[in-house]
Each structure stands twice: as C-alpha cells, then as structure tokens.
Amino acid sequence: MQDSFSGRATQGSFFEGLFVHSLKASGPFADALRECGYDPRHPKAIYPIEVWNAALEVAWRHCYPGMAREAAYREMGRQLGLGFLRTWMGKVVDMGLPMLGPDRLMARVPSLLALDTFRYDVKVLPLGQRQYRVSIRKDPDAKPDLIAGLLDAGLGRTGVRATTTVTMRNGQDFDVDVSW
Incomplete structure (x- = not known):
C-alpha cells in the first residue's frame, strides 16, 4: 500500500462498494487501479486517502471518458452509495x-x-x-x-x-x- 503523505485514510468498504460492486473493475481498469494502489482482488480494510483520490481519477478516465469531471463524479457518488449498500457494512446501514x-x-x-x-x-x-x-x-x-x-x-x-x-x-x- 502506498504511504499517505497526509496521514489520512479511507475505509476499504468504500473501495469495495464503488469499484467491485458498482463499477465491476476488470481488465485495463483493474490494472490501472492496481497501479495507483488498490487491487480489487486483494482488498484491504483501510487505504491512504491519496489512493482513494487517484482511484477516483482512474474511474473517471475508464468509466466516464466522455463526461465532464463534475458529471462523472456525481455519477460515481451515486454508484458509491448504491455499491456501498452491497458491502457487509452497507447492508447493516x-x-x-x-x-x-x-x-x-x-x-x-x-x-x-x-x-x-x-x-x-x-x-x-x-x-x-x-x-x-x-x-x-x-x-x-x-x-x-x-x-x-x-x-x-x-x-x-x-x-x-x-x-x-x-x-x-x-x-x-x-x-x-x-x-x-
């Protein structure tokens, strides 16, 4: 896992919700996520916030290439919400x-x-x-x-x-x- 310059971290369940359950990362998309520090096949409980930020940019490029950044991020927010609810923590929520x-x-x-x-x-x-x-x-x-x-x-x-x-x-x- 890449070190965090800020010392901040985010939950692995957000990664799972967005990249596994909603966007179903595979192929070149999953490869690009691994390059920035998130491997959908080997999830971790917590990640540096810098990995989250980089992974969102990867998702924009791979999943929403024709969309403006704001529109893509809004859709990623919706997909994050829906996908998170399919994680074990999200099911409780x-x-x-x-x-x-x-x-x-x-x-x-x-x-x-x-x-x-x-x-x-x-x-x-x-x-x-x-x-x-x-x-x-x-x-x-x-x-x-x-x-x-x-x-x-x-x-x-x-x-x-x-x-x-x-x-x-x-x-x-x-x-x-x-x-x-």
Whole structure:
C-alpha cells in the first residue's frame, strides 16, 4: 500500500462498494487501479486517502471518458452509495434507511459523511420543508459532486427522489442544496 503523505485514510468498504460492486473493475481498469494502489482482488480494510483520490481519477478516465469531471463524479457518488449498500457494512446501514426517512437521514449526514479519518466541518441547515443545505468546510480533498451523488443515492433508499445541487464551490469549502 502506498504511504499517505497526509496521514489520512479511507475505509476499504468504500473501495469495495464503488469499484467491485458498482463499477465491476476488470481488465485495463483493474490494472490501472492496481497501479495507483488498490487491487480489487486483494482488498484491504483501510487505504491512504491519496489512493482513494487517484482511484477516483482512474474511474473517471475508464468509466466516464466522455463526461465532464463534475458529471462523472456525481455519477460515481451515486454508484458509491448504491455499491456501498452491497458491502457487509452497507447492508447493516441499508436495513435502517427506509425506516429512517429523509429528514432523519439528513440530520445524520454529518456522522455518515466520514469518508476518511480527517474530520472536516459538516453542517446540515434546514432551508424549508423538505429542503436542506449541506455545508462542508475545510475539506482538503473537496469533491462536492461526489457528495451530491452520494446524497442522491442515500435519500433514494428512504423512498424519495431528491434533487441535489452544488450551490457553492470555493477551494476546500462547498455547499450542496438538497430537496425532495
């Protein structure tokens, strides 16, 4: 495993969800993932955040070559959400989502959006009935479109069809407005 320059790490279940269950990495795609530090045939429990970031770029090039980066990352966020729910950890989470409902899911977003060991600032602000703003600050690897897609997938499991819009991007800070 490649060393982490930042000391930050992300869960292997996110890799499994996206690259094994959703995108079904094989052939040249799997080879490129191995080159950046993730081997779908030999998964690990934890990976340096740098491997996650590199693997997302590999997925963009291999799975969504004709898409703009933002659109590809949004779709990868959706696929991450759906694939994660097929991991053993995700199956536990998935059992409660339909009963939880969208409003209570939004209240839990700060604890659920722990994609790595770095604790960036996440706030969920109600904007009105069935409308929220997820504000993420001080995220050194800000990926607002990935988060928007992940929110789409999670809210879909609660029985609603959400609209997520990235309303602010500023370096390490971004906002995603959510409604249904």
